[in-house]
Amino acid sequence: MQDMTAHNSSGRPGAGRAVAASVLAVAAALGVGHLLAGLVGPNSSPYLAVGNTAIDLTPEPVKQFAIRQFGESDKLVLLGGMGVVVLVLAVLAGLLSRRAVLPGAAIIGAFGLLGLAAALVRPDLGPPGALPAIAAAVVGTGSFALLHRSAARDREVAVDGGERAEERAPTVFHRRFVLRAAAVAAVAGGSALGGYELSRPAGARSAREWVSRRVPPNPPIPAGADFAASGTPRFITPNAEFYRVDTALSVPAVSPQDWRLRIHGMVDRELTLTFEDLLRRRAVQRTITMTCVSNQVGGDYVSTATFTGVPISDLLEEVGVRPGAEQVFSTSTDGYTAGTPVEVLRDANRGALLAYGMNGEALPPEHGFPVRMVTPGLYGYLSATKWLTDLELTTFDRKTYWELRGWAERAPIKTQSRIDRPSAFQRFPAGTFTVAGIAWAQNTGIARVEARVDDGPWRRAELSTEVNDQTWRMWRVDLEFPPGAHDVQCRATDRSGQTQVVERVPPIPDGATGQHSISCTAT
Ligand SMILES: Nc1nc2c(c(=O)[nH]1)N[C@H]1C(S)=C(S)[C@@H](COP(=O)(O)O)O[C@H]1N2
Ligand SMILES: [Mo]
Numbered sequence: 001m002q003d004m005t006a007h008n009s010s011g012r013p014g015a016g017r018a019v020a021a022s023v024l025a026v027a028a029a030l031g032v033g034h035l036l037a038g039l040v041g042p043n044s045s046p047y048l049a050v051g052n053t054a055i056d057l058t059p060e061p062v063k064q065f066a067i068r069q070f071g072e073s074d075k076l077v078l079l080g081g082m083g084v085v086v087l088v089l090a091v092l093a094g095l096l097s098r099r100a101v102l103p104g105a106a107i108i109g110a111f112g113l114l115g116l117a118a119a120l121v122r123p124d125l126g127p128p129g130a131l132p133a134i135a136a137a138v139v140g141t142g143s144f145a146l147l148h149r150s151a152a153r154d155r156e157v158a159v160d161g162g163e164r165a166e167e168r169a170p171t172v173f174h175r176r177f178v179l180r181a182a183a184v185a186a187v188a189g190g191s192a193l194g195g196y197e198l199s200r201p202a203g204a205r206s207a208r209e210w211v212s213r214r215v216p217p218n219p220p221i222p223a224g225a226d227f228a229a230s231g232t233p234r235f236i237t238p239n240a241e242f243y244r245v246d247t248a249l250s251v252p253a254v255s256p257q258d259w260r261l262r263i264h265g266m267v268d269r270e271l272t273l274t275f276e277d278l279l280r281r282r283a284v285q286r287t288i289t290m291t292c293v294s295n296q297v298g299g300d301y302v303s304t305a306t307f308t309g310v311p312i313s314d315l316l317e318e319v320g321v322r323p324g325a326e327q328v329f330s331t332s333t334d335g336y337t338a339g340t341p342v343e344v345l346r347d348a349n350r351g352a353l354l355a356y357g358m359n360g361e362a363l364p365p366e367h368g369f370p371v372r373m374v375t376p377g378l379y380g381y382l383s384a385t386k387w388l389t390d391l392e393l394t395t396f397d398r399k400t401y402w403e404l405r406g407w408a409e410r411a412p413i414k415t416q417s418r419i420d421r422p423s424a425f426q427r428f429p430a431g432t433f434t435v436a437g438i439a440w441a442q443n444t445g446i447a448r449v450e451a452r453v454d455d456g457p458w459r460r461a462e463l464s465t466e467v468n469d470q471t472w473r474m475w476r477v478d479l480e481f482p483p484g485a486h487d488v489q490c491r492a493t494d495r496s497g498q499t500q501v502v503e504r505v506p507p508i509p510d511g512a513t514g515q516h517s518i519s520c521t522a523t
Helices: 015-040 046-057 060-095 102-121 127-160 163-167 170-198 201-212 275-280 312-319 342-346
Strands: 260-265 271-274 284-291 302-311 327-332 337-341 353-358 372-374 388-394 416-421 431-440 446-453 473-481 484-494 517-522
Touching: 015 046, 015 060, 015 102, 015 127, 015 170, 046 060, 046 102, 046 127, 060 102, 102 127, 127 170, 201 353, 260 312, 271 275, 271 312, 275 353, 284 353, 284 372, 302 312, 312 342, 312 353, 327 342, 337 342, 416 484, 431 446, 431 484, 446 473, 473 484
Parallel strands: 260 388
Antiparallel strands: 260 271, 284 302, 302 353, 327 337, 327 388, 353 372, 416 431, 431 473, 446 484, 484 517
16 A cells, blocks of 8 residues: 555655654653643643743733733633644654654754753742653654654555565554554543643642742741640641631632732722732731631631731732722632722731732632732621632722621621630639630730639739730630639720620621630539
């Protein structure tokens, strides 16, 4: 079965097969690169490394143009365009190799070098990032040489027809190229698919690792900031123990590479930020106690972390807030919305952040990875949007997720205190017992905490070292417990002189009030 384009020169594969060989070899190279990148880190896939380098080298105005023009598909457009260029070059490599293997192998090898160079200059990869590109270069040139040779051998046999064809069945020779081409195509498809599968969960992991490397460790917390030995929580809540409240059915998966934040509405200059844009801005670290409005008196929807991120006041300064803007309306990828008063976010002293770091690592996925808001002093539902993607300066006419469900438009955190020791219904020996707990009055600061047994006199508790006025304070006090059943109560007073109100109100619409009490028994 003689190739129609054949002439009498032996050892030459012919144009069709040479092009097929180079296109398949390039596909296999990219596939294997992708597969290895699934293990090493998705950005080390030679294709993506070249793409990301291209993005970094693109001048800012062109980038802004692409983001405006293609929105969230800007990445897709770039990768598709690169695909066309690669295909054209692969075809060219094939055409140049009709006679000899070398020109095509050289072009494919050069691809590999380009991928290697791109992987080496990526700031986020490190030495293992070179592996996929090296493997891709080896697989690409190797499979090209293999296919090229078998195409040429098929041809030899078909043209000569002589003794060699008798030695080995000609049908096998004829099929050698087709079989090998099919094998290379299978490697290309299979490895690309495998890489895709691998880089989904592992991709999210390595993206978090990449962000984590940009988050400084927590500053030291002064000794005496908690009374953990007396039964209070530790001052910093480990991420795994930080309370979690959200409406998301499954944790949204947002990659920092695809993340965009648009700041618009009543502003002078609209702004769209990529994650790298955010990283380039001035970052600060702030230790903040977050509280949920639905926290019941004595509840655990309160935790403290050191957040790293960009001051929101800097960004509002940059876009220029127009007069009349009342709230910053924030939207999450999962459709959640919140509205934070403009004056709070513009206040540099208040210190609201676009946070990407939490306790020395990237935000955990369930706490908003890659970027969330954190606003000291306001309940989380209107000020701490996770998986943040959009900030619109607007008036309070625009209603948010929880406002539409009956919660308040404004909700500063109310001064509260909680007893952690004794625990409810705890039994302990009668006599002196150390009662301990936490108190918070974000943005005002705790001045005093008192506790008492039953209707006895209020006793002033010892306070832990203050870290800043946006964080909780721990308290403890030795109280006398005669044998029998008792109620222990506590109350906090903030620096404005306001003592926690006695009246119990439920969390809706703007936070619970009332004093915490615990029933216990001294034996
Ligand atoms: N996208 C999104 N962000 C959200 C929420 C939500 O449901 N969806 N819940 C808010 C509420 S009510 C609180 S109290 C805080 C809780 O943050 P955490 O889960 O990190 O503790 O996130 C806020 N941000
Ligand atoms: Mo909340």
